[in-house]
Amino acid sequence: VKPVLFLPVVLHLFADKPKINISDLSEGEETNLTCSAPFPCPEAPPEITWWIKKIGGNIIYLKDNITLNTSKNLYLSTLTLTPSSDLHNGTTLQILGNSKVMEGDTLSLNCTVESHPPSSDPVWSFNGTTETFMNQTFAGSFMITNVTKEHAGVYGCTRTYRNETLNASFTISIIRK
Known part of the structure; x- marks a missing residue:
């Protein structure tokens, strides 16, 4: 009979949510969207995904024009884009x-x-x-x-x-x- 070994495990859950900073958007003018997410554990940085829901409900995941940075336990993802009503719901x-x-x-x-x-x-x-x-x-x-x-x-x-x-x-x- 092998002995059973119990190890104490401490799990810390953080309730901090990501924050998105959106400047004024004008169609046809380049702008930056920044998402900041806390990451108290450097070994496990957050994963930030940018996407847009197009006309008809299709979702497109954006992978280009994204800059990643870290600053004081914050993980920053900045998406540079040129807004267009054609990508969203059109102008109705x-x-x-x-x-x-x-x-x-x-x-x-x-x-x-x-x-x-x-x-x-x-x-x-x-x-x-x-x-x-x-x-x-x-x-x-x-x-x-x-x-x-x-x-x-x-x-x-x-x-x-x-x-x-x-x-x-x-x-x-x-x-x-």
């Missing part, structure tokens, strides 16, 4: 609002696009005709108070982003009281 323009509005109520539409640098101010149209709206517009929003059946139709919004024209339309129905 949309009009938000209620498609059915009661007669006499307020019609409120918002023409949105996530972009940096910002897109142009919106140009609104009604049933295919560009209108000079006398109603309140602010930061992509459009409002008509006391709507009537004449306000039913297709509202369009056009914005320009990096020399590309973006369009969206939204059909409004007016419900009689």
Whole structure:
């Protein structure tokens, strides 16, 4: 019979999480993303992986343009890249609002696009005709108070982003009281 040997094992778990430093991003302008992770045990440095989720959900692991450094028990990984909306979800323009509005109520539409640098101010149209709206517009929003059946139709919004024209339309129905 062989004797059984028990050795005490001490395991230290550290709750420190990695931190990512992201400067302002502008499409087409090179920038750096830095991930810093603590590593109190030099024999086992952390493993940092950079990836991007593309349109359609495909994940691409990035291996180029990465710089690794260590500093005071920190492991630093810096990714240099040029942001592009084509790599992420593209630049999509949309009009938000209620498609059915009661007669006499307020019609409120918002023409949105996530972009940096910002897109142009919106140009609104009604049933295919560009209108000079006398109603309140602010930061992509459009409002008509006391709507009537004449306000039913297709509202369009056009914005320009990096020399590309973006369009969206939204059909409004007016419900009689």
